[in-house]
Amino acid sequence: MGFLYFLLIIVVLGAIGYGVAHYLSQKQSKVIEELGVKKQKLMTVPIADILFTLKNLNLTGQTKRTYETWQATWQTITRFRFPEIEAALVSAEQYTQGLNFIKGSQISNQASQLIEETKAEVDKIYTALQKLLDSEKKNREELEVLQERYASMRKDLLAHSFSFGEALESLEKRLSYLELDFTKFNTLTNEGDHLEAKEVLGRIEAEMQDFEQIVEEVPKYLKEIEEEYEDQVADLKEGYQKMVEEHYQFPKISIPAEIQKIEEIIAVAREHIKATELEEARQQLDKVAREIDQLYLVMETEYEAKAFVKRNRAQVERKLNQVLQSNRYVNIEVDRVSQNFVLANNEFNRVQDFAKQLEKEQEAVAYYSKALQNQQVPYSIVKEHYEIVLNTLKEIDENQLSLVNTLTDLSQQEKSIRDGLDVFELDLRNMKRTIEKYHLPGLPKEYLELFFATSSRIEQLSQLMNRVKLDMTEITGLNQTIEDDVEKLDIMTEEIVDNAQLTEFMIQQANRYRLEHPEIDTAIQQALEQFNHFYRYAESLAIIEKALNQVDPGSAQRVRDSYQSEKNNSFFF
Numbered sequence: 001m002g003f004l005y006f007l008l009i010i011v012v013l014g015a016i017g018y019g020v021a022h023y024l025s026q027k028q029s030k031v032i033e034e035l036g037v038k039k040q041k042l043m044t045v046p047i048a049d050i051l052f053t054l055k056n057l058n059l060t061g062q063t064k065r066t067y068e069t070w071q072a073t074w075q076t077i078t079r080f081r082f083p084e085i086e087a088a089l090v091s092a093e094q095y096t097q098g099l100n101f102i103k104g105s106q107i108s109n110q111a112s113q114l115i116e117e118t119k120a121e122v123d124k125i126y127t128a129l130q131k132l133l134d135s136e137k138k139n140r141e142e143l144e145v146l147q148e149r150y151a152s153m154r155k156d157l158l159a160h161s162f163s164f165g166e167a168l169e170s171l172e173k174r175l176s177y178l179e180l181d182f183t184k185f186n187t188l189t190n191e192g193d194h195l196e197a198k199e200v201l202g203r204i205e206a207e208m209q210d211f212e213q214i215v216e217e218v219p220k221y222l223k224e225i226e227e228e229y230e231d232q233v234a235d236l237k238e239g240y241q242k243m244v245e246e247h248y249q250f251p252k253i254s255i256p257a258e259i260q261k262i263e264e265i266i267a268v269a270r271e272h273i274k275a276t277e278l279e280e281a282r283q284q285l286d287k288v289a290r291e292i293d294q295l296y297l298v299m300e301t302e303y304e305a306k307a308f309v310k311r312n313r314a315q316v317e318r319k320l321n322q323v324l325q326s327n328r329y330v331n332i333e334v335d336r337v338s339q340n341f342v343l344a345n346n347e348f349n350r351v352q353d354f355a356k357q358l359e360k361e362q363e364a365v366a367y368y369s370k371a372l373q374n375q376q377v378p379y380s381i382v383k384e385h386y387e388i389v390l391n392t393l394k395e396i397d398e399n400q401l402s403l404v405n406t407l408t409d410l411s412q413q414e415k416s417i418r419d420g421l422d423v424f425e426l427d428l429r430n431m432k433r434t435i436e437k438y439h440l441p442g443l444p445k446e447y448l449e450l451f452f453a454t455s456s457r458i459e460q461l462s463q464l465m466n467r468v469k470l471d472m473t474e475i476t477g478l479n480q481t482i483e484d485d486v487e488k489l490d491i492m493t494e495e496i497v498d499n500a501q502l503t504e505f506m507i508q509q510a511n512r513y514r515l516e517h518p519e520i521d522t523a524i525q526q527a528l529e530q531f532n533h534f535y536r537y538a539e540s541l542a543i544i545e546k547a548l549n550q551v552d553p554g555s556a557q558r559v560r561d562s563y564q565s566e567k568n569n570s571f572f573f
């Protein structure tokens with residue numbers, strides 16, 4: 001029984017193996033068959049027929065060389081590539097029938113790659129040969145279009161010959177060259193060199209485009225010269241002549257020479273147009289435009305300068321006289337003020353410098369006025385000078401006004417400081433009365449030193465103010481120092497009184513706790529020692545305030561609040 005079971009298994013496995021082998025064999029054979037169909041399709045491409053047709057056309061030149069190249073390529077494919085593909089397919093089929101599917105698959109893949117490469121080459125050959133075959137027909141079609149275009153160009157040239165001027169001859173030569181190209185095309189076509197003929201057509205097309213552009217541009221260039229530049233040259237000549245008659249001066253440039261130069265450039269541009277060298281002509285015409293603009297600018301500058309001079313001549317003279325008069329007034333004012341004040345900013349020399357500068361400007365204005373009367377100077381030079389003079393006069397006038405204001409300020413400063421002397425003395429007396437009011441045991445050393453030093457400076461200031469000539473620089477500096485010291489003394493006075501009063505009030509508050517808190521008694525003694533012996537009221541206050549806060553937190557602040565409230569409500573506090 002076991003043997004039969006084993007035998008059955010073998011039979012089943014064999015059947016399965018046979019089925020798989022049969023399936024793979026059919027599948028691989030189908031792939032090989034499809035590759036054979038592709039190969040056969042390539043072989044049926046009518047390249048040989050096209051080659052035969054082209055061979056009978058008696059090709060020459062470049063066209064023949066191209067034909068021969070593709071013919072050789074096709075022969076290589078038919079002699080070697082197709083047999084190689086066929087051999088690969090046969091080999092793949094043999095391996096498949098022998099059940100060597102792996103090897104069969106490898107060879108069929110190689111055959112497939114060869115077929116794809118060959119197809120690409122065959123397509124390329126077919127396209128190129130078809131192009132050669134169609135080249136004559138397409139060339140003829142393009143020729144007809146170009147010939148019609150040529151005829152139209154010649155007709156337009158003849159119809160508008162007047163608008164091309166001397167360039168007409170050059171344009172006609174270009175048309176003659178085109179005719180030679182047409183002749184060359186026909187020769188190449190008749191000889192069977194259609195590719196070379198195609199290149200000739202391309203050259204004809206390019207030359208026609210160039211010709212059409214030239215035909216369009218030449219009249220524009222000529223019109224630009226005649227209606228723009230030559231008219232402008234004539235305008236420049238006329239304008240220059242009128243300006244000469246009106247005594248305008250141009251010492252830095254020769255207008256006639258520049259006009260002649262422009263005319264020469266125009267002549268060069270015309271020669272380029274005549275030769276249909278439009279790029280070179282454009283360069284020359286652009287140069288003409290720049291030169292004309294420059295000449296217009298020169299002449300317009302002088303014209304506008306004349307208007308400016310006429311408009312501002314009287315103003316310059318009037319302003320000069322005004323500032324000269326102001327200078328004389330400032331000189332008198334400096335002399336007057338110097339009788340009462342020491343002048344520390346070189347005021348005398350400054351006024352003299354202004355006078356010297358004004359004298360130079362006066363001489364220059366007189367010079368240019370005479371030059372204008374004698375027509376010996378360009379208006380632009382005078383204009384430039386007038387602008388400088390006006391700016392200079394403005395600056396001098398502003399500086400003189402500033403100087404006068406400074407001198408005026410001296411008297412005002414003197415009055416202010418004299419009035420302030422009485423205020424300083426009153427402030428010191430009030431501070432002294434305030435201190436005496438509270439019967440303090442003494443005052444700190446730094447306070448007394450500052451008080452007496454300030455009192456001494458006030459006396460010194462009073463003496464300075466009684467001099468015949470006041471040195472306001474020294475006086476102002478001393479006055480500022482006194483102002484600062486008085487302000488500092490006022491703050492120190494208030495601090496001393498506040499600290500002394502607060503100390504006394506807090507000692508009164510602390511006395512409630514002396515019996516129960518010995519540290520309070522110690523603090524009171526220390527505070528009184530700083531208060532009565534050293535006059536250190538701030539240190540005394542700090543000692544008693546700290547001790548009071550330790551036994552009764554917040555009590556010190558209540559004393560401060562009460563004191564501040566009483567102080568705010570007391571007019572004489």
